[in-house]
Amino acid sequence: MLNQRLSAALSVSRVFRAAPLRSFTLSSRLQQKSAAPETPELSSKKPLSRIAVGVNTPPKATATPSGSLEFASWKAIVLLLVTGGGFTWFFSREKRRLAIQKEAEANRGVGKPLIGGPFNLVDHNGNTFTEEKLKGKFSLVYFGFTHCPDICPDELDKMGLMLDELKKDNINLQPIFITCDPARDSPEIIKEYLSEFHEDLIGLTGEYNEIKSVCKRYRVYFSTPPDLKPGQDYLVDHSIFFYLMDPEGNFIDALGRQYEADGAVAKIKEHVASYLPADQRQQKKEAWYGFLFK
Template structure:
């Protein structure tokens, strides 16, 4: 660009000189030949004293400037396509490189994303495993609860329960008895009342059958029935009642205070329900107590869930272990 400007300045200076010389020539035509020759002889085209004047020289200068501008424009245009081409080539190369990079990035898997297929599958598998484990543990826990509620677990005993103690009652023959009358004998005691519609008869039948089975094993045991309804269970009522189940069954009754004391000693619950005249029921514990021969001490209890066989086998097992 600097070369073009310098070249243009030189051309303008030369054109100025030419225009000045041409003007002087036109002026010399009106002078004498000697004067004109001397003027022309002293004129130097490279002398800066020759000014640029208007007239024909200005027209020539305008024509020259137009040609110079066209030449400069042509030169600039000839150079600008190259620059534009270079710019376009650079931009095209940039676009191509960008597209190539985008293509390469599109072909490559995205790493470091928040969730990948492998992590998603592992998450699903872990969740399914936790759900399965929770359901299995829940079912097992429910089964254990149901099993514990239907079965009496036999575990090692720690000491002896404070069950049993002294009492004073009347048997079905009207004779007064105490706990001392049963010392040296194995006894199996059940608390109930003679007006019981279903539970007491079922339990006493089970007791009678178990006693017979225990006798076959060579073990003698005394079954005892203690009433928790002293108002209605008289001696006569108890005697008639126990005869219906087993000849060895001993029936015991007494006053309200005596029954209360013996029930408290054996941790037995009982309570009269709503009363309609003389017809009522007594809610009570459904338990059988196995008492040992030495001062009638407590050995083990058996609940309603035991049948005849489990009751008889349990009593036989306890007695054999006690003898050892």
């Protein structure tokens, strides 16, 4: 009986001794649990939309790389500049061409030409040369004389430069030298004189009355000293111009000493590029835009 009581007391003692250990273990777990940060639970509900019900949402803009936009703007600017420059160049050229045509038409005159006309002379080879030989190509006519000390040689040198420069653009003028001093300028003398300047030059002479008539038709002033004795040396005073004639033998421009060779070449090129035959000029005058040529 005593043994049974001692066994029971030992069992109770063991229980009380083990209890603090379990209590410590449980409190440690509670402390660890309380020390751990609380993680908020994820809500299963979706957030409310801020867009009002019934309002159409704008479509999302498609993102375009900034480089593509800059390249497109650059191309548009270049295209605008090129197009604008092209139109400006075209209208400027046409405006200039129209002005040259009107200038040439005014110089041709209506009916009888203001400058130029029929003549009958002899060339440096002794052959007859009339106004008909001015037709078919542009001609450049100069009046002078072989005994001229300075002006005529300078102008004939300039004419040679003009002819060579124009040939580079396939413009072949017919250069003509008409003497104002037929008493001393025979065909043989003119031929020798012109050989020093340009191989294309054609020299013309004739009777005094014929020379006087052609000078009058071309509005060329010339004079010789009165009361000349045979064999006496003298100078001839004359006007100084290059007369540009079109392929129909009509006068279109007079180029004076204010033109250097390059300036005269540029002017002649404009006339050649703007030239229209008589039938085409008439058609333009009768067209609805004919007022432009008046």
